[in-house]
Amino acid sequence: MAQVNQFLPVTEDVAWVRVEETAQVGRARRAATALAEQLGFPGARVAEIGLAVTEIGTNLLKHAREGQVLVRSLRAVDQAAVEVLSLDSGPGIPDVDLALLDGESSTGTLGLGMGAVARAADTCALSSSPRGTALVARFHPRRGPLSDIPDDTASGVTRAIGGEEECGDAWAVRRDADRLVLMMCDGSGHGPLAASASREAVRVFRNHPSTSPQDLVTHLHAALRGTRGGAVAVAELDLAARTARFCGLGNIAASVLTADRKQGMVSAPGVAGYQARVIRTFDYPLPEGAVVVLHSDGLTERWGPDPDLLSGPPLLAAAALLRDAGVRRDDAGVLVAKT
Structure with a gap:
């Protein structure tokens, strides 16, 4: 278990x-x-x-x-x-x-x-x-497995806009029994203040009791007041019921991928920490073998199902997507989960 x-x-x-x-x-x-x-x-x-x-x-x-x-x-x-x-x-x-x-x-x-x-x-x-x-x-410091660093089921990668040392995008993942909970934040703007907002989102996500995606995004919205704010999204993948529950606020793109289909998930307009007229969760089917991708608007959404994204470790899939779709001049972040 x-x-x-x-x-x-x-x-x-x-x-x-x-x-x-x-x-x-x-x-x-x-x-x-x-x-x-x-x-x-x-x-x-x-x-x-x-x-x-x-x-x-x-x-x-x-x-x-x-x-x-x-x-x-x-x-x-x-x-x-x-x-x-x-x-x-x-x-x-x-x-x-x-x-x-x-x-x-x-x-x-x-x-x-x-x-x-x-x-x-x-x-x-x-x-x-x-x-x-x-x-x-x-x-590892010494050869052999590390008990605190499990095998990857999800991983992401971030890259700062040219000229900046810190990236304003960040992600985090939590496993709760048969659930995998993903969070991505794109801090508004670039540089240290954007990075500070995203770090706060990661801290809050890790410290807040696991609840529904809508509750988590609501809590993140409140917690990011006083920061520069940003776009946030939470996806809860129920690996037993084979469903994906998604709640997004702002420009975080999210998709469920299968071999022949890219199912987009809906984010509401707004800026966490500043404006959120609607915070709502949407449910999507999660077929066996599906891959879930969250990414910031530093990547174009003009990409589709690809064998590189459906096979191999999540980090390599995220890196390949960053390489191919991270063409905008902006901070970029990608998170990939295998189900």
């Missing part, structure tokens, strides 16, 4: 690094090792992470277009992990299984290949198509 009231770890997207020249490989490595040191990782593990990120960055330089590396932290009650996400815009990897074998390197970058990354990481996943490749590697 699933644990009751179990939160996924608090995730912080620490640094996005565009990798288009050799010096930027070093920047990505330094961002990852600095985070590992900050989280108290042993020196030998920090060095392993540095080598793995160097291999990731070098592969982007040699093989990919528009390569990016995201370094992020996962913090649970007593434990933490470093996650490194690699994202590019093609041309893709013909044989993903071969690429993850130790010693495979088509250009001899470090003589190790992506298999060295998989070997150094505690978990590693890779998806690839002609549109691009996404890879995520998670590193």
Whole structure:
């Protein structure tokens, strides 16, 4: 039986690094090792992470277009992990299984290949198509599973608008027995004040007793008074009854995806913390194997069902969607849940 009231770890997207020249490989490595040191990782593990990120960055330089590396932290009650996400815009990897074998390197970058990354990481996943490749590697302080960091059923990714250090979008997830509860907030505007509003929404969501989506959004609306406010949405996925209950206020887009259909969910107009004439929950069917996506208006809504979104880890699906649909000049956030 699933644990009751179990939160996924608090995730912080620490640094996005565009990798288009050799010096930027070093920047990505330094961002990852600095985070590992900050989280108290042993020196030998920090060095392993540095080598793995160097291999990731070098592969982007040699093989990919528009390569990016995201370094992020996962913090649970007593434990933490470093996650490194690699994202590019093609041309893709013909044989993903071969690429993850130790010693495979088509250009001899470090003589190790992506298999060295998989070997150094505690978990590693890779998806690839002609549109691009996404890879995520998670590193624990010491090898082995962490009890406070469960397997992912939902994950998201955020990216600040160019020129800003902090992203105004944020998300959180809670598991309650057979329910998965998702929350996304897009703080109004950009920069530190928008980020502060979204952090407050995450804090309130995590501390408020689990109730209906409508009650949670009502509570978030009240709690964001005194902040810059923003758009908020809560989706409750009942995995036993196979229903999705959704309540949104403002421009958070939400969809239930199946192999051949994208069912949009309705948000009411308004700004949490300022204006909410109507706060209402809508119910939608949740077919077996469906995927639920929430995203801010930093992404265009002109995307449809895609095999990358319906298979593989939620983080890779979120990253692929950010790459393909995050074309607006704005903060961007995506949250993906597998049911």
